[in-house]
Amino acid sequence: MALVLTEEQSMLRDSARGLISDKAPVAHLRGLRDAKDTTGFSRELWTTFAEMGFSGLLVPDQFGGSGLGCVEAGIVMEEIGRTLMPSPFLATSVLAASALSRGGSEAQKAQHLPKIADGSLLAALAIDEGAKHRPLQTKLQATRAGNGFKLSGDKAFVVDGHTADLLIVAARSAGSAGDKNGLTLFLVDPKAKGLAVERTAMVDSHNAARIVFDNVEVNADSVLGEVDQGFGLLEGVLNIGRGAVASEMVGLSDEVFGRTVTYLKERKQFGKAIGEFQALQHRAAELYIDIEITRAAVLKALQALDADVAKAATAVAVAKARAGTTATLAVQEGVQMHGGMGMTDQFDIGFFMKRARVCQELFGDSNFHTDQLASGKGY
Amino acid sequence: MADLEKFRAETRAWLEQNCPAEMRKPMTSDGDTFWGGRNTKFSSEARRVWFERMRDKGWTVPHWPKEYGGGGLDGEEAKIVRQEMAAIGARQPLTSFGISMLGPALLKYGTEEQKKEHLPKITAGLIRWCQGYSEPNAGSDLASLQTRAVGDGDDYIINGQKIWTSYANYADWIFCLVRTDPAAKKHDGISFILFDMTSKGVSTKPILLISGYSPFCETFFDNVRVPKSHVVGTVNRGWDVAKYLLQHERAMISGMGERGVGRPLGQIAADSVGADAQGKLDDAQLRSQIANFEVDEAALAAAAERAVDLAKAGQSHPAFSSAMKYYGTELNKRRYEILMSAGGIDALEWESDRSRGGARPRAWLRTKANSIEGGTSEVMLGIVAKRILDLPGA
Ligand SMILES: Cc1cc2nc3c(=O)[nH]c(=O)nc-3n(C[C@H](O)[C@H](O)[C@H](O)COP(=O)(O)OP(=O)(O)OC[C@H]3O[C@@H](n4cnc5c(N)ncnc54)[C@H](O)[C@@H]3O)c2cc1C
Ligand SMILES: Cc1cc2nc3c(=O)[nH]c(=O)nc-3n(C[C@H](O)[C@H](O)[C@H](O)COP(=O)(O)OP(=O)(O)OC[C@H]3O[C@@H](n4cnc5c(N)ncnc54)[C@H](O)[C@@H]3O)c2cc1C
Numbered sequence: 001m002a003l004v005l006t007e008e009q010s011m012l013r014d015s016a017r018g019l020i021s022d023k024a025p026v027a028h029l030r031g032l033r034d035a036k037d038t039t040g041f042s043r044e045l046w047t048t049f050a051e052m053g054f055s056g057l058l059v060p061d062q063f064g065g066s067g068l069g070c071v072e073a074g075i076v077m078e079e080i081g082r083t084l085m086p087s088p089f090l091a092t093s094v095l096a097a098s099a100l101s102r103g104g105s106e107a108q109k110a111q112h113l114p115k116i117a118d119g120s121l122l123a124a125l126a127i128d129e130g131a132k133h134r135p136l137q138t139k140l141q142a143t144r145a146g147n148g149f150k151l152s153g154d155k156a157f158v159v160d161g162h163t164a165d166l167l168i169v170a171a172r173s174a175g176s177a178g179d180k181n182g183l184t185l186f187l188v189d190p191k192a193k194g195l196a197v198e199r200t201a202m203v204d205s206h207n208a209a210r211i212v213f214d215n216v217e218v219n220a221d222s223v224l225g226e227v228d229q230g231f232g233l234l235e236g237v238l239n240i241g242r243g244a245v246a247s248e249m250v251g252l253s254d255e256v257f258g259r260t261v262t263y264l265k266e267r268k269q270f271g272k273a274i275g276e277f278q279a280l281q282h283r284a285a286e287l288y289i290d291i292e293i294t295r296a297a298v299l300k301a302l303q304a305l306d307a308d309v310a311k312a313a314t315a316v317a318v319a320k321a322r323a324g325t326t327a328t329l330a331v332q333e334g335v336q337m338h339g340g341m342g343m344t345d346q347f348d349i350g351f352f353m354k355r356a357r358v359c360q361e362l363f364g365d366s367n368f369h370t371d372q373l374a375s376g377k378g379y
Numbered sequence: 380m381a382d383l384e385k386f387r388a389e390t391r392a393w394l395e396q397n398c399p400a401e402m403r404k405p406m407t408s409d410g411d412t413f414w415g416g417r418n419t420k421f422s423s424e425a426r427r428v429w430f431e432r433m434r435d436k437g438w439t440v441p442h443w444p445k446e447y448g449g450g451g452l453d454g455e456e457a458k459i460v461r462q463e464m465a466a467i468g469a470r471q472p473l474t475s476f477g478i479s480m481l482g483p484a485l486l487k488y489g490t491e492e493q494k495k496e497h498l499p500k501i502t503a504g505l506i507r508w509c510q511g512y513s514e515p516n517a518g519s520d521l522a523s524l525q526t527r528a529v530g531d532g533d534d535y536i537i538n539g540q541k542i543w544t545s546y547a548n549y550a551d552w553i554f555c556l557v558r559t560d561p562a563a564k565k566h567d568g569i570s571f572i573l574f575d576m577t578s579k580g581v582s583t584k585p586i587l588l589i590s591g592y593s594p595f596c597e598t599f600f601d602n603v604r605v606p607k608s609h610v611v612g613t614v615n616r617g618w619d620v621a622k623y624l625l626q627h628e629r630a631m632i633s634g635m636g637e638r639g640v641g642r643p644l645g646q647i648a649a650d651s652v653g654a655d656a657q658g659k660l661d662d663a664q665l666r667s668q669i670a671n672f673e674v675d676e677a678a679l680a681a682a683a684e685r686a687v688d689l690a691k692a693g694q695s696h697p698a699f700s701s702a703m704k705y706y707g708t709e710l711n712k713r714r715y716e717i718l719m720s721a722g723g724i725d726a727l728e729w730e731s732d733r734s735r736g737g738a739r740p741r742a743w744l745r746t747k748a749n750s751i752e753g754g755t756s757e758v759m760l761g762i763v764a765k766r767i768l769d770l771p772g773a
Contacts, residue, residue, distance in 0.1 A: 132652050268516075345588060
């Protein structure tokens with residue numbers, strides 16, 4: 001498949017860009033941060049997202065969505081990355097929609113997917129427990145009780161966990177930390193007894209939560225996919241999420257790069273534009289090259305996911321590893337080349353640096369994915 | 380050597396007896412730094428005791444002459460004091476731009492009267508200084524600064540704006556670069572002048588940093604009257620003083636970061652990523668990044684020690700502080716990238732008590748300025764290329 005966007009995809013990008021740059025420039029995030037907004041995103045904008053068909057982008061047609069793929073989700077994520085718009089899109093429309101449509105029973109799909117598509121249901125995926133992303137190390141315990149289970153343990157870094165109407169929780173129903181077998185995904189009502197959600201204020205002013213499960217009862221119908229065999233489903237969903245976050249990082253990197261190049265042309269020192277200094281020209285050129293290479297790797301991964309999620313692991317590892325290092329480089333160069341200005345809160349560059357750090361950690365950092373690649377190749 | 384060994388033993392014993400236990404613990408926040416000044420407060424009783432004992436011993440600045448409140452130590456002795464303080468993790472009793480920047484310039488260029496007036500107040504922590512160099516249009520190109528000082532009898536009348544003035548809102552006095560001859564070539568019309576921040580016409584406006592703190596300001600001068608006797612060095616030759624001071628500032632910045640103190644990075648990382656039975660970090664990539672960092676850090680520490688010894692032996696290149704500033708600050712940024720990676724999710728929290736108000740990410744963001752303040756990394760490399768390598772056109 002050609003590694004260029006089709007006409008429809010370009011149109012999608014244009015309409016996403018139009019909406020997001022108009023309604024949610026970086027000032028939007030800044031405003032939410034400064035107001036200490038407890039929702040952390042605009043519900044009104046989410047409604048618009050639904051009206052434009054973005055919220056149900058990955059939801060199959062028969063459940064009211066547009067039935068599009070990861071490339072399209074990546075296109076929207078890239079635009080989100082450009083303005084750092086806080087949005088339920090990742091957690092609800094990418095992660096939860098993929099988990100439900102790939103692993104859900106007909107009843108589960110019929111119950112939740114239409115509501116994701118129409119924007120009325122917000123969901124979140126609860127995976128991480130320790131300081132680093134290690135899904136295989138999942139310890140949150142699922143113990144059989146009656147015809148259902150009881151869940152006990154802690155989750156961290158649950159994106160949008162504080163506003164979710166539905167949680168998708170990875171739990172250990174058998175085996176021990178590190179085992180592939182014995183993981184089960186559950187659909188959990190955040191209002192269930194024994195469940196406590198704490199919104200965690202993050203460096204990037206985006207949303208995340210820590211969630212404590214204390215003998216939370218769930219019935220057998222709430223199992224998503226198969227008992228003890230949830231890892232395959234989870235891995236696929238995570239890979240789709242990783243592709244999406246990698247796209248966000250491409251958008252973020254490209255935007256920082258663009259702003260920096262503009263500054264190189266405007267800022268004058270020693271009687272000339274600082275962009276006339278070859279030391280900076282070469283670094284800008286290197287960053288451009290780095291971003292273009294990452295952009296290709298990310299598009300390749302998104303296409304691989306659309307072709308067959310089960311075979312996309314290596315391409316996704318490459319994409320997420322690259323996106324992490326590229327975004328890190330882009331924001332570091334962005335701050336450095338802006339000199340003192342780059343260090344000020346008043347200037348937007350710092351917001352990009354903060355978000356890049358969080359995206360790096362989200363669903364595995366560059367180290368994690370480099371290691372995945374090596375392990376996948378058997379060394 | 381025997382004398383030095385004796386001095387070391389005495390120093391060790393004195394520190395052991397006089398440094399309170401609380402002052403041997405790593406600092407946990409900016410608030411633990413004691414800056415001195417008219418409006419200062421001690422963060423704790425131990426803080427006060429430690430500062431006063433060191434002040435009375437002359438060891439807030441061990442290598443300055445005794446007559447100015449220093450310890451009168453020579454280079455070897457001062458190094459021993461530093462080493463013995465480091466050995467027990469003793470905190471700096473006093474941190475100030477007076478010590479690290481203005482003092483050396485005054486010692487070299489100041490009149491006896493100026494030294495007597497200002498140095499004792501620096502060593503005693505009575506006056507806090509700030510640095511008025513950068514302007515909105517004079518950053519890397521510092522010599523293009525436009526703040527004007529116009530003669531009026533025995534005084535100058537100063538007008539203009541500085542920016543990025545660290546702690547201007549807390550400082551008592553400023554050392555400032557002003558243009559006294561607008562007709563001369565840009566490096567030749569600058570003077571280095573000192574004045575009280577409470578002078579009429581001085582105002583400051585804090586600038587918020589990406590770390591969420593406000594350590595620096597815009598500083599405005601509106602017809603500020605300053606006696607001409609406050610110029611340090613020769614009128615219109617302030618650039619020499621400014622550059623000499625920058626060498627010291629750069630040496631100070633290159634030494635920033637908690638080198639070698641506190642828990643080893645690898646152990647900090649092990650807390651969050653885990654370790655195997657042999658104690659090896661569970662993240663092979665992170666392990667090698669940390670190990671590479673520590674190799675470079677140990678080598679830099681040797682280079683820093685050598686730089687001091689070379690200077691003492693009269694063998695150092697005056698621009699070498701730029702090389703050290705470049706390497707030291709880039710390394711400190713790397714350290715914090717590693718700390719963020721090691722801390723993972725926990726290091727992303729911004730406000731919680733659990734994260735001590737986001738101490739780690741805020742410190743990480745602050746380090747990004749290390750390669751900008753005191754002259755950017757690009758400017759440092761340019762100086763090395765020009766002054767040390769003598770490359771054409773550089
Ligand atoms: C294996 C090989 C195959 C080649 N094949 C061909 C060929 O098929 N056809 C052909 O026409 N030529 C060919 N060349 C020549 C090549 O194009 C030149 O070597 C190249 O342009 C560099 O010129 P130079 O050797 O004169 O080095 P110089 O121009 O003297 O450069 C010396 C160093 O200075 C650096 N430098 C030069 N200018 C700048 C600048 N403005 N900014 C920063 N750094 C600079 C260079 O990067 C280099 O490191 C080949 C060279 C090699 C090594
Ligand atoms: C935290 C912090 C504290 C500070 N404290 C003080 C203080 O107390 N007092 C004070 O006077 N100043 C202070 N500064 C200011 C600092 O010295 C300047 O920010 C610095 O010199 C850079 O100037 P600038 O910000 O105008 O950047 P610019 O000079 O505009 O630089 C922008 C970019 O262009 C690059 N560049 C510029 N010229 C060249 C060239 N010739 N070749 C290659 N690249 C080039 C720079 O390296 C940088 O990457 C502080 C700055 C910071 C961030």
